[in-house]
Amino acid sequence: MSLTMDKSGEGPEEDGVSLRSDGKTSPNGSVREASGLLRSFRRSFRRTPDKSPASARSKGSKVTSREEPAGEEEFFLSPPSPSPSSSSLVSSPLKTIGGVFNKKEEDSPDVVPHKHKPLSRSKTDPNMSKLGESFIKKGASIRRSLRFGSKKENEKTNRPEVLLTTSEGLVEKMEEEVEEELEEMEEVYNLPDIPHTPLSVMQINKLIEMEVLEEAHLNLLALRLEFQKEQDRFDQDCPMELSKKEKDLNLLYMDLRTKIGTIVRDSNSLPARNKPLLVFVARIIQEEEKRSAEPGGLPDSWMEAWREAVCEGVQVKVNSVHLEHRDKNPSWLAVHLGLLGNAIVEDLQNVKRDLRWSYPPSFRVFSSYVRSYHRVVRQHLKKLEPQVTDLKDLFALLDWILNKYKSEKIMMSLSLQPDMTEENADLQLEENFLQQLKDKYCCKVKEDMKITLERIIELENETFWRDRKEPEKEETFLISPFPMDIWTKVKGTVQNSRKLESEVEQKVISSCIEELKSFPRRFESQFRSQCGALQPRPLWTQYQITYINSFAALLDHMDGYQDSCPNEVEGFRREVKWLIVRLMQSLEDQFKEDIKVYLRRMMTRKWLTNDEDFNHLRSRTQKLSQDCDLMRPPQAQDFASQLHHHVAKEYIGHLMRSNYSCRNRKHEKAAAKIRRQWSELSDLFEEMKSTQEWLHPAGDDLSNIIGQKNKTDIKNHLQRLVQHYPDFSRKHLVALLYFRGLQRGHEHQVILQRLAVLKKETGVADGNRSHVLFGDMQVTTNTDCLSSLPSSCLSLLRDS
Known part of the structure; x- marks a missing residue:
């Protein structure tokens, strides 16, 4: 050469x-x-x-x-x-x-x-x-x-x-x-010459097996033309030879389609091996689509069969992504979805860079692969869904579907542009599948919240109740750490759900607070069961103050979701408030029980000569003030106000029970003592920031009436008492005059008439119900019938 x-x-x-x-x-x-x-x-x-x-x-x-x-x-x-x-x-x-x-x-x-x-x-x-x-x-x-x-x-x-x-x-x-120099394959092509005499069936089959597709297809077309000519020649008659030839054609075409399907399926996994064959695959499919109406071929669409082969290749790719068993790796799903996303991007990059050049534009190769991934991934996720039971896995799955799949990490990757611009990047899931997945996630959130709350009660028992440990302080207030734990849990769950979708976030907030509604009662039940034996020890009081503060703080945190789900928050608020009321009522009852014995001996002969009982009352009130310092406002104010009213009513109430009558000028000493003791009690409750300031004048008003030397002057001191306490009535004045030592006589009647005139002038018969001090006070009725007679009747009796 x-x-x-x-x-x-x-x-x-x-x-x-x-x-x-x-x-x-x-x-x-x-x-x-x-x-x-x-x-x-x-x-x-x-x-x-x-x-x-x-x-x-x-x-x-x-x-x-x-x-x-x-x-x-x-x-x-x-x-x-x-x-x-x-x-x-x-x-x-x-x-x-x-x-x-x-x-x-x-x-x-x-x-x-x-x-x-x-x-x-x-x-x-x-x-x-x-x-x-x-x-x-x-x-x-x-x-x-x-x-x-x-x-x-x-x-x-x-x-x-x-x-x-x-x-x-x-x-x-x-x-x-x-x-x-790569260029897009042209749509139009010229079919090579079809042989006049086709190869034998065995030879054509061998060519198909050896993947000599073009020559095999040309011989198949020649065989098909022979069959069509013979069919036209025999017309309606169908001799055995013609039937056999048709069967051979069908078998060869099925073999060819199977071989093409295998090549297409593996084309993206083995690009170096199958890429040259794809050119012939494309032309064969085009030719068969043109001849679909002619006899001798396959009835089904070759283009559709090609799409199915593409989908099978995608299925193989997805199935090859590593999937660990959930027991071996807690993050099995997140790892798998990450690998799946990488595999999708790499595969579509291959299609964009190499594979599409082996097909004419009408095949829309990139679009076909994108749609196949939508379809295969949808089926794959549906298969995975029953295995996804943990909250973190449900979140990972929803996040991958709603956010990552259509983001720049996968379908909208910059490496797939601009081909992906015209494609739909959303994952087309089956109807109701995504909604069921969201509902499953919200139910799991609720279950997870329930488990968390149960664990919090167990932790409170292990940390404090079981060992009788004193509660902790935050600044100067007693409080437990569980409100922050619950709030952190809810906030984290809500923030995660916000990454998914606003609709999911709304449902998650609702699920969390709905589960919280039953928490106050469950907590109270366990608390009383574990610590009820401590009552009335100081530790019991500390625990109660701690949980008043803690649930009030938890309610403040949850109020932040008022706009998102007002009904659920209102239900939770109602449960928390009732728990706080019950805890405060328990503290009030304990205090009332402590001071009951000392108040019972007020306004007696012993009280007039001995300060021992009042000193005990003052000591208990001072201890109450110390407890209020451990309680957060406004609960501390409410608590102090309630007990301020109780102590005032009980102290004055003993004046109304006619236990003692100050005679022989002892009323002056009694008035001075009432004024002093009432001032001390008022100062204590004022330190506790009680809101019952309207009670302060009562001691002076009563002392002025009791301490008057001249009985006639008593009527001049009624006006201030009636103005301050409109619920002060005739029976209360009778009891007060009895304690003063004035039980009958002209002055007694004049004083009662003066009260009637003052009540009429004020226009209030029973007093203002907003400030009730005397209205619900127990009054002992004087059994001396003569004391209730008018003075004119008494004068007639004396004259007779």
């Missing part, structure tokens, strides 16, 4: 270079021969085979071919066709390394010239291997001759020493050039 070339590869011939059969070159032409051969070699790389099964003149090629002078190409003959007929197609030209080399068929009486591009096979052709080895050996021979040539020879020719790259480097350079 000889090659003739000028210096530029285009001008007239200057030197001749002859290659010997042993691969050596003459000393005078080694560099020039190598240079020309390399130019031819590179140009042969650029002339990549057409992707279309059409002839070399068709425009369905993915890589633009460049015309070269005929003298610069090297030709190879293909082996004879397996067809028994001399007019049948010869077998395809052998593929060279990477599917790069082309060859032209020589005119021969034994070979029918082909006008379409060579067939591509995934199997390694032995002839191709020999060809590649031969070419590499010749290249090696040239390199040896260049490298070991004498320096004098190089100087003599005045040419620099040329270093040739290895065949691998040339292939890499070729691949870069080819990739730069």
Whole structure:
């Protein structure tokens, strides 16, 4: 074989270079021969085979071919066709390394010239291997001759020493050039000539098995044409031969479709192996879609079968994503979904970068893969859903569906742009699946909240109740840590749900607070069960104050969700307030029980001469003041106000029970003592920030009446008492006069008449119900019947 070339590869011939059969070159032409051969070699790389099964003149090629002078190409003959007929197609030209080399068929009486591009096979052709080895050996021979040539020879020719790259480097350079020239495969193509006589069924089947798809399909078309002609000839009659041929056609077409489905399915997993075949796959599908109405083919759509194959390939990809068992890894689902997202992006990048160039635009390859991922991932998630039971896993699944899948992390990845711009990035789930998943998440939130609250009660018992440990203080107030624990739990859950969707956030808030509604009663029940035996010890009081403060603080935290779910918050508020009322009532009852014995001896002869009982009362009230200092406002004020009113009513109430009557001028000493003691009690409750300031004047008003030396002057001091306490009535005045020592007589009646006039002038019969002190006081009725008679009746009795 000889090659003739000028210096530029285009001008007239200057030197001749002859290659010997042993691969050596003459000393005078080694560099020039190598240079020309390399130019031819590179140009042969650029002339990549057409992707279309059409002839070399068709425009369905993915890589633009460049015309070269005929003298610069090297030709190879293909082996004879397996067809028994001399007019049948010869077998395809052998593929060279990477599917790069082309060859032209020589005119021969034994070979029918082909006008379409060579067939591509995934199997390694032995002839191709020999060809590649031969070419590499010749290249090696040239390199040896260049490298070991004498320096004098190089100087003599005045040419620099040329270093040739290895065949691998040339292939890499070729691949870069080819990739730069990638173009979209054209929609229109020219079908190669269909053989006049098809191969046998066994031969066609063998071609399908060997993935020689173009030749197999052309012979199938020839067989199908024969069948159609015979069918027209026999018309309605269906001889056995025709029936057998139809059956053979169906079986071959099924085999071809199965093979195509396998190639398409594996095309993105094995791109190097199956990519060249996809060009023939696309043209076969196009041709069969055109001939779908003709008899002899398959009834189902080939395009639809292609989409199903794409979907199967996606299914294989998704199934291959690693999935650990939930017992081995607590984060099994989050890890799996992360790997799944990466696999989707990588696969679609492959489609965008390489795979789509093997198909015409009508196939919409990228869109088909995107839709397949939507479909397969939807089925995959539905299969995973029953295994997802933990709250964190439900959150991970919802977050992946609602946020990550359609974000820049997966479907809207920058590496998939701009192809993804026109695609729908949302995951199309089955109807009600997403809603069921959200409901399941909210139910799990509620269950998780219930478990948390139960654990809080257990922790309170383990930390304080069981060992009778004193509660902790925050600043100067007693409080337990559980309100902050609950609030942190609710806040974290709500914030996580906010990342998912506003609708989910709303339901999560509702679920959390709904579960909280039953917490105050459960807590109180356990508290009284575990600590009831402590009553009335000081530790019992401390615990109660602690939980008054704690539940009030918890309610303040939950009030922040008033706008989101007002009904649930109102229900929780009602439960907390009733618990606080019960705890405060328990403290009040305990205090009332403590001071009951001392109040019982007020306004007696012993009280007038001894301060022991009052000192105990004052001591207990001072202890109450210390307890109020441990209680947060406004509960401390409410508590102090309630007990202020109780102590005032009970202290004065003993004046109304006619236990003692101050005679022989003892009323002055009693009035002074009432004034002093009442002032001390008022000061104590004022320190506790009691809101019952209206009680303060009662001591002075009563002391003024009791301490008057002249009985006639008593009526002049009634006005202030009636103004301050409109509920002061006639029976209360009778009892007060009895304590003063004035039980009957003219002055007694005058004082009672004065009260009646004052009550009439004020226009309030029973007093203002907002400030009730005397109205619900127990009054002992005087059994002395003469005391209730008018003075005129008494005078008549005396005269008689």
